[in-house]
Amino acid sequence: MASSATFGQIGLSPFTAPNALQGFRLNPARTNFDKKLYVGLGHFNTDFYNSAGDVTNAVSREGDKLFLDIGELVGDLEEQNSLANNVEFMSLYVGTSVNRWRFGLYHSFRLQAEVRYPRDLVELIWNGNGPYVGEELSIAPGGFYNAWNQIGAHIAYDFGKIQLGLNLNRNFGASYGETESGDISVYTDPDFYEITVNNTHQVISSSFFTYEEDYTVDVEENAWRQWAFGRNGGWSLDLGLNFQVNEKLSLHGFLRDLGSITYDENIRRYGGQGEFIYDGAQLEDGLLDQGIDYDVNLDTIITELDYQEIQAPSEKEVSLHATYGIGADYLLNEKNRFSLILSQYHSSFQDRSFEMLHLGWHGRLLKWMWLNANYSYKFDRHNIGLGLTLNPGPFQFMLYTDNLFVVFPNEQGQQTALFGGMSFTL
Amino acid sequence: MRILLTVALFVTLFVFFACEDYRDINDFDRSDYRPEFAVPLATGEFEFSEIIGQTSSESYLEVNEDGQVVFVFSGDVARQGSLDIFNEIQLIPFVAQDSCNVIPIPLTNEILLDYAVLSGGSMSILSRNPYAEPIMVELYLPELRVDGEEYLREFGPFAPDESITIDQPLEGIELILGKEEMTICVTAILPDGTRDRLPSDNTFGALRNMTFSYIEGYWDYEVIPMDEDTIEIEVFETLRRGDMFFEEPVVTVNLENSFGFPVRADIRALEMYTITGDTFEIESPFVENGFDIEYPQNNGEFENTIFQFTKDNSNLPTATSIKPLALYYDMYAIANPDRDTSITGFMSDSSEIIVRVDVRLPLKGRASEFEARDTVDFQVPETDGSYDIEDGELKLYFENSIPVGLTVQGYLWDENNQVIDSLFGQDGITVVGHDAATGAFTTTDAIVPFTQEQFDLWESAEKVHIVARFTSVNYPDIVTIRGDDKMRFGMGIKAELSNL
Numbered sequence: 001m002a003s004s005a006t007f008g009q010i011g012l013s014p015f016t017a018p019n020a021l022q023g024f025r026l027n028p029a030r031t032n033f034d035k036k037l038y039v040g041l042g043h044f045n046t047d048f049y050n051s052a053g054d055v056t057n058a059v060s061r062e063g064d065k066l067f068l069d070i071g072e073l074v075g076d077l078e079e080q081n082s083l084a085n086n087v088e089f090m091s092l093y094v095g096t097s098v099n100r101w102r103f104g105l106y107h108s109f110r111l112q113a114e115v116r117y118p119r120d121l122v123e124l125i126w127n128g129n130g131p132y133v134g135e136e137l138s139i140a141p142g143g144f145y146n147a148w149n150q151i152g153a154h155i156a157y158d159f160g161k162i163q164l165g166l167n168l169n170r171n172f173g174a175s176y177g178e179t180e181s182g183d184i185s186v187y188t189d190p191d192f193y194e195i196t197v198n199n200t201h202q203v204i205s206s207s208f209f210t211y212e213e214d215y216t217v218d219v220e221e222n223a224w225r226q227w228a229f230g231r232n233g234g235w236s237l238d239l240g241l242n243f244q245v246n247e248k249l250s251l252h253g254f255l256r257d258l259g260s261i262t263y264d265e266n267i268r269r270y271g272g273q274g275e276f277i278y279d280g281a282q283l284e285d286g287l288l289d290q291g292i293d294y295d296v297n298l299d300t301i302i303t304e305l306d307y308q309e310i311q312a313p314s315e316k317e318v319s320l321h322a323t324y325g326i327g328a329d330y331l332l333n334e335k336n337r338f339s340l341i342l343s344q345y346h347s348s349f350q351d352r353s354f355e356m357l358h359l360g361w362h363g364r365l366l367k368w369m370w371l372n373a374n375y376s377y378k379f380d381r382h383n384i385g386l387g388l389t390l391n392p393g394p395f396q397f398m399l400y401t402d403n404l405f406v407v408f409p410n411e412q413g414q415q416t417a418l419f420g421g422m423s424f425t426l
Numbered sequence: 427m428r429i430l431l432t433v434a435l436f437v438t439l440f441v442f443f444a445c446e447d448y449r450d451i452n453d454f455d456r457s458d459y460r461p462e463f464a465v466p467l468a469t470g471e472f473e474f475s476e477i478i479g480q481t482s483s484e485s486y487l488e489v490n491e492d493g494q495v496v497f498v499f500s501g502d503v504a505r506q507g508s509l510d511i512f513n514e515i516q517l518i519p520f521v522a523q524d525s526c527n528v529i530p531i532p533l534t535n536e537i538l539l540d541y542a543v544l545s546g547g548s549m550s551i552l553s554r555n556p557y558a559e560p561i562m563v564e565l566y567l568p569e570l571r572v573d574g575e576e577y578l579r580e581f582g583p584f585a586p587d588e589s590i591t592i593d594q595p596l597e598g599i600e601l602i603l604g605k606e607e608m609t610i611c612v613t614a615i616l617p618d619g620t621r622d623r624l625p626s627d628n629t630f631g632a633l634r635n636m637t638f639s640y641i642e643g644y645w646d647y648e649v650i651p652m653d654e655d656t657i658e659i660e661v662f663e664t665l666r667r668g669d670m671f672f673e674e675p676v677v678t679v680n681l682e683n684s685f686g687f688p689v690r691a692d693i694r695a696l697e698m699y700t701i702t703g704d705t706f707e708i709e710s711p712f713v714e715n716g717f718d719i720e721y722p723q724n725n726g727e728f729e730n731t732i733f734q735f736t737k738d739n740s741n742l743p744t745a746t747s748i749k750p751l752a753l754y755y756d757m758y759a760i761a762n763p764d765r766d767t768s769i770t771g772f773m774s775d776s777s778e779i780i781v782r783v784d785v786r787l788p789l790k791g792r793a794s795e796f797e798a799r800d801t802v803d804f805q806v807p808e809t810d811g812s813y814d815i816e817d818g819e820l821k822l823y824f825e826n827s828i829p830v831g832l833t834v835q836g837y838l839w840d841e842n843n844q845v846i847d848s849l850f851g852q853d854g855i856t857v858v859g860h861d862a863a864t865g866a867f868t869t870t871d872a873i874v875p876f877t878q879e880q881f882d883l884w885e886s887a888e889k890v891h892i893v894a895r896f897t898s899v900n901y902p903d904i905v906t907i908r909g910d911d912k913m914r915f916g917m918g919i920k921a922e923l924s925n926l
Contacts, residue, residue, distance in 0.1 A: 128922075193464040
């Protein structure tokens with residue numbers, strides 16, 4: 001079989017597809033193997049999340065050129081907004097079953113990344129500080145980036161009505177960066193627009209970027225040696241349980257990405273320099289003799305607001321973003337299946353949790369073709385998606401989305417995802 | 427059901443292949459991007475105490491013992507030294523008429539010299555040995571002292587018929603005179619000890635180029651020119667209109683004297699030149715009669731004399747109300763003005779009288795529409811052409827604890843010094859003077875709107891001609907400016923930017 005699927009944030013739909021090989025990555029107990037050998041090649045699973053308004057609403061066309069009207073997006077912003085991207089590229093999976101045991105080995109590249117930006121920042125850029133005289137704006141962006149290499153062993157046992165599964169993963173961090181603490185506040189005094197900037201922002205990096213003076217960021221290239229094994233190590237677990245209530249109904253639960261990576265390579269920490277007040281050119285020393293040198297003062301601002309390298313720890317433990325959930329599958333008849341998943345996604349970045357709900361229907365169009373329609377609720381968003389599963393012979397192809405609003409303009413079109421890969425059985 | 431599923435299939439395919447390619451987005455739409463920025467342009471704090479003494483040696487500010495700020499305008503420092511008033515004695519010739527000869531000391535000044543220390547000069551004796559045997563020549567000058575002893579020295583031997591030439595320096599030798607003459611004894615000493623005079627027809631002598639490092643005696647009445655100067659009073663030089671009045675102006679004569687005898691300052695002229703071109707004479711008994719200068723009791727010491735012409739001893743208040751531009755004075759010193767011969771004075775070659783005249787204007791008074799002008803370079807922040815500034819406003823803010831308010835306007839000049847616009851609207855901005863009854867300071871806000879066209883004009887300005895009119899609080903009440911009075915001000919700009 002071969003599969004290709006598109007789905008939403010930490011997409012759940014493809015994990016519910018009939019006979020989906022990749023199901024063990026969500027719930028290691030759900031390996032419905034009935035062949036001797038399963039091989040998966042190039043399964044990629046990526047999702048994007050944008051909490052702001054629909055970008056399509058802000059795009060306008062003039063002739064052959066497209067323009068982005070940021071002003072259209074500003075009104076839809078929340079106090080804090082996110083751009084997130086999760087990627088898992090499972091390069092190889094080999095699995096088999098022996099009696100009631102299921103075994104597998106796999107390798108994946110993983111990425112969990114997010115940029116958070118406050119509405120104040122966008123409004124400051126778009127509207128300027130003029131409308132906010134007398135107000136304090138909090139403009140510090142946040143960011144999290146964790147890319148790692150993962151080698152895992154999958155094992156599951158079928159007790160009959162109950163299946164238990166475990167994925168044991170050895171992780172090797174490639175690069176990591178995160179805004180740890182602090183804020184950047186901007187206050188424009190109403191008296192004569194004196195600007196007070198307080199930069200207590202603090203960021204940390206390991207083999208991700210180095211910060212030079214004058215706002216120069218050098219992103220370190222992820223050379224092969226950074227992806228190589230043996231650096232920035234850590235362990236993680238995926239646990240799963242499946243309970244076959246009867247022929248039509250099964251219940252399951254899962255815990256995914258329980259663990260961490262300890263980064264100890266090239267750790268650098270940078271921090272802002274605290275409060276700086278810009279009140280224009282200083283005239284005490286020659287009010288009427290020297291004129292005003294604006295350039296000197298602008299240079300002063302830039303210098304004062306610059307980041308500086310500060311004491312960094314020798315190592316940093318970074319928790320993976322974990323997912324917990326329970327679900328149910330109901331086989332109405334041979335042509336109709338329904339699935340339900342309730343889960344919570346926990347981001348170690350700023351310690352936030354998001355509830356997710358998935359409700360799906362799988363309809364068998366042909367003997368080798370299934371269609372899927374699904375509803376999901378994620379990150380306070382309601383989404384409707386479609387999916388397609390093809391099973392020509394030993395191959396499986398899947399195509400899934402959790403979100404139709406990406407292509408149908410809607411203010412909630414804020415996330416999309418892609419799943420693809422090939423697998424076959426012998 | 428099959429139809430429904432087929433439709434769903436096509437919808438699914440549409441989903442995956444109908445997406446717009448946003449990689450073609452060229453740029454964000456700049457047409458609606460018009461942020462409004464509010465930034466400070468300049469700020470400053472003017473505190474009188476911070477600029478005390480920071481202006482120049484001729485004009486500065488100080489805080490007096492009452493905490494009042496005082497404008498001080500100083501004239502040049504003049505020095506009158508002893509070398510200027512007591513010249514060297516170039517030549518005192520004499521002929522040895524006798525063994526001892528009394529010669530007068532021709533002092534050029536009316537001095538009764540009691541004691542002096544010579545700093546230079548020489549004494550010469552020319553003669554010939556008239557004896558048939560060698561002789562020694564003894565010089566004895568009882569009024570001269572060397573190390574406390576009378577001057578007594580022998581020279582020679584001189585062979586028969588040998589020319590006798592004796593040349594002795596006088597530096598460091600003390601001179602003690604009972605009257606203005608001294609005795610010189612020239613004696614020949616023969617080998618057997620016989621003492622005799624040298625023949626008068628070929629024995630001559632001279633004292634040359636006598637200078638003194640110290641003298642004591644009576645210095646008779648003498649008028650010595652001291653100083654003549656004009657002090658510019660810069661506070662009024664930019665005055666165009668209005669009125670300013672200082673309640674307690676003072677002209678101070680500062681004297682340092684190391685001459686050890688009575689001296690009196692003689693003010694020959696004390697006049698003010700006004701902005702109207704008139705000359706106003708300052709009247710005071712001390713101008714007419716002068717005033718005494720303190721003198722030291724010991725050589726090397728200075729005595730300070732500070733004499734002040736105030737409203738109590740002169741007509742100065744009236745004088746300053748006429749807005750002077752400068753003070754002219756001509757001063758002399760009178761030595762021993764009372765001709766008291768009982769006073770034995772002294773002076774050395776380093777004795778001097780140092781004189782400096784100050785005009786002190788304590789900032790206690792009143793002003794009404796006192797107008798001052800100045801022109802300074804001007805430059806608006808450059809936009810580099812990367813954006814345009816739309817209509818906006820200037821915001822000015824003042825915190826003032828000075829009991830003087832002002833109305834100020836800035837006229838922008840182009841490179842040809844032609845007015846192209848006014849900076850603060852039509853009427854300028856008014857900063858309220860501080861009334862102590864209202865709190866620690868008084869704040870003033872001012873918003874000056876401008877148009878895009880105006881700002882474009884400002885970019886071409888080279889200078890700003892500032893016109894400020896000062897009015898004291900509750901005029902005509904008298905106000906006092908103290909050292910800790912200050913004005914803090916800031917100027918900002920708020921405007922939309924376009925074409926970014």
